Amino acid sequence: MAERERSHTRPLGGVFVAHSQVLTSADVLRALTRMAHEVVERNGGVEDIVLVGLQTGGVPLASKMAEILRQIEAVDRLDVGSLDVAFYRDDIGLRPVLPEAVTDIPVDLAGKVVILVDDVLFTGRTIRAALNALNDFGRARSIQLAVMVDRGHRELPIRPDFVGKNLPTRREEMVDVGEDGVWIGSLEDK
Amino acid sequence: MTGTQHLLSVADLGPDGISEVLHVAEAFAEVERRSMPKVPTLRGKVVATLFFEESTRTRLSFETAAKRLSADVLSLAVASSSVKKGESLRDTVETVEAMGIDAIIIRHSSAGAPHQVARWVDRAHVINAGDGWHEHPTQALLDCFTVRQVLAERKGAAPDELGIACFEDLRVLIVGDVRHSRVARSEVLAYTALGAHVTLAAPGSLLPPSLEGWPVEVATDLDAALGDADVVSLLRLQAERGSGSFVPSLREYTAGWGLTARRAERLADRAIVTHPGPMVRGVEIASDVADLPRTVVTQQVANGIAVRMAILFLLLGGELQGVSEVPAVA
Amino acid sequence: MPEPTVVIRGGSVVGPGGLIRNDVAIAGSQIVAVAESIEAPRGAQVLDAAGCLVGPGLVDLHTHLRQPGREEAETIESGARAAALGGYTAIVAMPNTEPAIDSAGVAAEVLALGVGCTAEVAVAGAITVGRAGRALAPLAELAALGVTLFTDDGAGVQDGALMRRALDYAKGLGVTLAQHCEDNCLAAGGAMHEGSWSSRLGLPGIPAAAEEAMVARDISLSRLTGAPVHFLHLSTAGSVDLVRRAKGEGLPVTAEAAPHHMLLTHALVAGYDPVFKVNPPLRTDEDVAAVVDGLCDGTIDAVATDHAPHAPEAKDRPFDEAPPGMLGLQTALPIAWEVLSPHMGPARVFALLSAQPAVIAKLTATDPRRAGHSAQGGPVEAGATANLCVFDPGATTVVDRAGLASRSRNTPYAGRTFAGAVRHTVLRGEAVVIDATAQR
Numbered sequence: 001m002a003e004r005e006r007s008h009t010r011p012l013g014g015v016f017v018a019h020s021q022v023l024t025s026a027d028v029l030r031a032l033t034r035m036a037h038e039v040v041e042r043n044g045g046v047e048d049i050v051l052v053g054l055q056t057g058g059v060p061l062a063s064k065m066a067e068i069l070r071q072i073e074a075v076d077r078l079d080v081g082s083l084d085v086a087f088y089r090d091d092i093g094l095r096p097v098l099p100e101a102v103t104d105i106p107v108d109l110a111g112k113v114v115i116l117v118d119d120v121l122f123t124g125r126t127i128r129a130a131l132n133a134l135n136d137f138g139r140a141r142s143i144q145l146a147v148m149v150d151r152g153h154r155e156l157p158i159r160p161d162f163v164g165k166n167l168p169t170r171r172e173e174m175v176d177v178g179e180d181g182v183w184i185g186s187l188e189d190k
Numbered sequence: 191m192t193g194t195q196h197l198l199s200v201a202d203l204g205p206d207g208i209s210e211v212l213h214v215a216e217a218f219a220e221v222e223r224r225s226m227p228k229v230p231t232l233r234g235k236v237v238a239t240l241f242f243e244e245s246t247r248t249r250l251s252f253e254t255a256a257k258r259l260s261a262d263v264l265s266l267a268v269a270s271s272s273v274k275k276g277e278s279l280r281d282t283v284e285t286v287e288a289m290g291i292d293a294i295i296i297r298h299s300s301a302g303a304p305h306q307v308a309r310w311v312d313r314a315h316v317i318n319a320g321d322g323w324h325e326h327p328t329q330a331l332l333d334c335f336t337v338r339q340v341l342a343e344r345k346g347a348a349p350d351e352l353g354i355a356c357f358e359d360l361r362v363l364i365v366g367d368v369r370h371s372r373v374a375r376s377e378v379l380a381y382t383a384l385g386a387h388v389t390l391a392a393p394g395s396l397l398p399p400s401l402e403g404w405p406v407e408v409a410t411d412l413d414a415a416l417g418d419a420d421v422v423s424l425l426r427l428q429a430e431r432g433s434g435s436f437v438p439s440l441r442e443y444t445a446g447w448g449l450t451a452r453r454a455e456r457l458a459d460r461a462i463v464t465h466p467g468p469m470v471r472g473v474e475i476a477s478d479v480a481d482l483p484r485t486v487v488t489q490q491v492a493n494g495i496a497v498r499m500a501i502l503f504l505l506l507g508g509e510l511q512g513v514s515e516v517p518a519v520a
Numbered sequence: 521m522p523e524p525t526v527v528i529r530g531g532s533v534v535g536p537g538g539l540i541r542n543d544v545a546i547a548g549s550q551i552v553a554v555a556e557s558i559e560a561p562r563g564a565q566v567l568d569a570a571g572c573l574v575g576p577g578l579v580d581l582h583t584h585l586r587q588p589g590r591e592e593a594e595t596i597e598s599g600a601r602a603a604a605l606g607g608y609t610a611i612v613a614m615p616n617t618e619p620a621i622d623s624a625g626v627a628a629e630v631l632a633l634g635v636g637c638t639a640e641v642a643v644a645g646a647i648t649v650g651r652a653g654r655a656l657a658p659l660a661e662l663a664a665l666g667v668t669l670f671t672d673d674g675a676g677v678q679d680g681a682l683m684r685r686a687l688d689y690a691k692g693l694g695v696t697l698a699q700h701c702e703d704n705c706l707a708a709g710g711a712m713h714e715g716s717w718s719s720r721l722g723l724p725g726i727p728a729a730a731e732e733a734m735v736a737r738d739i740s741l742s743r744l745t746g747a748p749v750h751f752l753h754l755s756t757a758g759s760v761d762l763v764r765r766a767k768g769e770g771l772p773v774t775a776e777a778a779p780h781h782m783l784l785t786h787a788l789v790a791g792y793d794p795v796f797k798v799n800p801p802l803r804t805d806e807d808v809a810a811v812v813d814g815l816c817d818g819t820i821d822a823v824a825t826d827h828a829p830h831a832p833e834a835k836d837r838p839f840d841e842a843p844p845g846m847l848g849l850q851t852a853l854p855i856a857w858e859v860l861s862p863h864m865g866p867a868r869v870f871a872l873l874s875a876q877p878a879v880i881a882k883l884t885a886t887d888p889r890r891a892g893h894s895a896q897g898g899p900v901e902a903g904a905t906a907n908l909c910v911f912d913p914g915a916t917t918v919v920d921r922a923g924l925a926s927r928s929r930n931t932p933y934a935g936r937t938f939a940g941a942v943r944h945t946v947l948r949g950e951a952v953v954i955d956a957t958a959q960r
């Protein structure tokens with residue numbers, strides 16, 4: 001996700017041009033539901049769980065997963081937060097990225113089980129930055145990673161705990177997860 | 191979009207640059223609210239503060255900003271009496287740069303000192319923390335940030351949602367010793383770049399000798415101008431910069447130009463009062479008025495760190511949107 | 521006619537009548553012939569002057585040579601070399617040295633150091649002891665050494681009564697007092713012209729009134745005493761106007777202007793580079809136009825460089841702390857040529873840089889008190905001393921810091937190009953500059 005963030009977001013920016021659809025929005029919802037069940041199974045329920053969506057792609061997914069978890073476990077509330085890792089990147093001064101949106105972690109993470117939610121897992125650098133950031137909010141009991149798409153090309157030893165779809169891609173391709181499903185495409189200049 | 195290497199004047203940024211600073215500062219304001227208000231963003235970078243003029247408050251604000259970004263800080267608080275004037279400035283700067291400094295934050299009593307330093311350095315980024323009567327860019331930026339924060343609070347919106355449109359047609363009244371004020375010069379540039387209307391109010395001897403090219407109006411009647419103002423920016427009489435003898439006495443100044451309780455009553459309910467600090471209660475502002483909720487001095491101070499973090503992050507990241515380079519000498 | 525030792529061939533001689541294509545023959549220290557085609561005997565030095573103007577050597581009324589006291593910035597020898605490269609055969613050294621030239625001893629020392637240099641060095645004495653503005657300097661003692669010009673330059677004489685007394689005293693001696701017009705109270709620590717730029721840049725300013733107030737005062741004093749007053753480096757439209765009216769009245773006042781006040785304005789201070797800091801400061805476009813007008817209509821009698829070297833460390837300070845002053849000797853004629861030749865013929869340009877300053881400094885004839893000094897300011901004719909400046913209007917002067925003969929580097933024109941260049945300079949018959957290269 002790091003490269004995509006960098007080239008998509010301010011101050012650089014470019015336009016994603018879709019080529020082919022991999023998942024429909026219905027597929028995405030089904031995958032999220034399955035992953036939600038997996039989270040419950042792995043953790044024996046939703047006690048102490050905090051969902052943290054990565055800005056920006058992971059935030060709507062975390063929100064949706066929280067809704068599903070509340071339904072299946074019949075609980076009223078579930079802690080959900082959002083995290084922007086712009087200040088934790090390992091490439092500051094090379095090609096920096098401006099923060100898209102604010103970070104909001106509503107509870108102390110000490111002793112919690114954090115489910116980090118992102119849309120696309122790529123090199124793993126964004127997740128590394130996120131782990132660094134989460135550390136500053138308290139010592140979590142466990143951090144688990146849920147991603148909608150794992151597109152390969154890892155550069156760091158990071159692996160997801162819950163995956164929507166494994167999708168082999170070429171390095172120069174781009175993957176977009178949005179309201180209309182998951183698409184493979186390329187990045188064009190504005 | 192051009193990345194500027196230095197922040198010497200508000201004029202180095204355009205409206206886009208200012209907008210970017212305010213945007214990023216919002217994110218750093220959130221970092222400030224955390225129980226551990228520190229991010230590793232500038233780890234390994236070294237920031238040097240060269241303060242040739244006393245100013246604990248501004249220096250600490252910059253140093254805290256750098257430390258919150260995990261940068262290393264070198265602090266050279268050089269009182270001008272202990273250093274031979276001027277001759278050591280170039281030597282000091284070149285030594286400091288040779289040590290691998292990434293940013294030099296300089297405050298000096300001579301206008302233009304940061305510009306000269308910028309010519310002497312190769313790599314380091316120079317940030318003007320106040321040069322004589324000329325400018326104090328980060329102060330003007332944090333003033334804008336604070337004003338937007340207050341406006342957003344009133345609307346029940348997030349400041350970022352307001353963007354910079356909230357400054358369009360805002361009526362800003364700057365009162366006091368404009369002639370000797372670097373805050374005034376920076377504020378005029380910042381507010382007018384954002385589309386606000388700026389009016390100056392001061393005794394004739396405390397206005398600059400020439401206002402040619404200044405996009406401002408001058409209020410001849412302060413009391414009448416108060417009612418229209420959305421923001422009243424109060425300046426200090428710069429006694430240490432020689433403005434004491436420009437008015438017959440402090441008492442006369444306060445009577446004519448101070449924000450007394452009586453004058454404060456003329457302000458619209460929506461008016462915000464800012465002051466770069468430190469306030470001299472009883473001179474430019476009455477003590478009671480200083481404590482009103484509309485006087486946002488403490489907010490300004492708190493926001494100073496977030497705004498300075500934004501400047502450091504953007505400059506050292508090489509992406510502060512600028513309009514031009516350091517002017518080339520003919 | 522004695523055998524020529526130097527022949528200047530192919531140039532056009534500048535004279536009151538205009539330009540006449542003529543060669544010039546020199547024997548020893550004298551011009552022996554000015555004629556259309558002169559044979560150069562074997563062994564004679566031939567200076568090619570094709571396409572060039574051959575005029576009288578330039579005379580600078582206003583040079584700071586810094587010796588004694590600030591030799592790191594300039595010495596009499598290095599300053600004279602810069603002068604020669606600029607086409608000057610005589611320079612008047614200003615007295616704000618350390619110690620000041622306020623005694624016969626220091627004056628004699630400077631005169632002695634000037635002997636053998638590549639330009640003749642005359643000396644201006646201080647008006648007051650130490651240039652402190654409190655007590656008169658020994659003007660008569662200095663006049664006995666041949667000093668004809670006195671000034672506290674660097675500062676103006678603030679006390680009107682003292683200036684009046686000095687003028688009365690000077691009148692009796694037949695010398696001229698020159699004033700650096702600056703009212704210190706009005707100028708009050710200013711670092712540049714007070715105006716739109718100083719307000720924007722946040723620098724303290726020197727208002728035009730600081731100069732004009734003293735110009736007006738000294739015009740009144742000249743009227744009162746009948747003594748001549750020479751005004752140094754006029755820089756404001758108001759000053760030029762005051763002098764114009766004084767001359768219209770017939771008062772014995774003269775004035776000079778510096779090349780930088782004919783060309784540069786306060787807008788250049790925008791980058792806070794102290795190379796543009798000078799006193800009087802660079803002013804507005806209107807002031808520059810008024811100075812040029814004054815040179816054209818005779819209000820201003822001379823172009824004087826106010827050559828003010830400062831070592832690099834001195835200028836490397838914050839703008840308000842740096843000393844004021846710019847180099848000027850090597851660039852004066854090209855600048856004057858570029859600015860003035862659209863308005864006047866070559867004879868008048870040379871008059872402003874040579875003949876008229878020579879008259880004001882009383883250097884037009886030899887003086888037994890000034891041993892080794894020759895007559896300056898032309899005309900270029902047989903029998904006259906061979907002090908000559910050969911100027912090529914078709915060449916260009918590229919101002920390059922490395923090419924400066926001065927010990928200092930503070931020229932505001934670095935990187936600029938001017939139309940016209942000094943090609944040769946002849947001092948008392950010796951070619952001290954050949955093809956823009958100093959011979960010693």
